[in-house]
Amino acid sequence: xxxxxxxxxxxxxIKDPKVTELKLQVVAELDEAGLPRGKYVVxxxxxxxxxxxxxxxxxxxSARQTVLTDGRPIDAAIMAVIDSWDVEGRLVYxxxxxxxxxxxxxxx
Amino acid sequence: MHLGRVIGRVVATRRSDGLQGQxxxxxxxxxxxxxxxxxxxxxxxxxQSGLGDVVHVCDGREATLALETSFVPVDATLVxxxxxxxxxxxxxKRRP
Numbered sequence: 001x002x003x004x005x006x007x008x009x010x011x012x013x014i015k016d017p018k019v020t021e022l023k024l025q026v027v028a029e030l031d032e033a034g035l036p037r038g039k040y041v042v043x044x045x046x047x048x049x050x051x052x053x054x055x056x057x058x059x060x061x062s063a064r065q066t067v068l069t070d071g072r073p074i075d076a077a078i079m080a081v082i083d084s085w086d087v088e089g090r091l092v093y094x095x096x097x098x099x100x101x102x103x104x105x106x107x108x
Numbered sequence: 109m110h111l112g113r114v115i116g117r118v119v120a121t122r123r124s125d126g127l128q129g130q131x132x133x134x135x136x137x138x139x140x141x142x143x144x145x146x147x148x149x150x151x152x153x154x155x156q157s158g159l160g161d162v163v164h165v166c167d168g169r170e171a172t173l174a175l176e177t178s179f180v181p182v183d184a185t186l187v188x189x190x191x192x193x194x195x196x197x198x199x200x201k202r203r204p
Binding site for chain 1: 115116117118119120121122123124125127132134136147148149150151159168169171172178179180181182183184
């Protein structure tokens, strides 16, 4: 999986019937420092990610391993919304509002 | 599979069905000399790895086979700790 940021949505009216009823998002791939790698993928959203969310996405045939994408021509799927991540013990990203919800990042 | 070193972890509460309880770790892929060789990736962990561990990572659809539930959207899983690895230096061909 890679870390990515949801930067847009895809709307298409003429498409394969198997791709209907899926939310397709444009995801910019990020490195471990949170900087864009300059690569983009269109991924099916399985978790209800919103614009600007930092997410994890899986690629290849693994992307079909959800109830939403099973048997469909999908090769990238958003499978988690990131709350925070750290590198070498240093916090790189913290989603706003996690503590406000009463959640401890160390225990989530 | 390829070698990697654990450099961090990702916390994600909202995740796809079947992924509850999985740990996500950030892995820097290593080459045969132990040097970084590819973009960092995020992998599930089934061997209780920690920061700094050298591990081997299974990629692709097969990565889900290491997990309890295999019908999950996972394309990389950390499947083993590496205690030692060695590689043979190619020797120059002798001329007849």
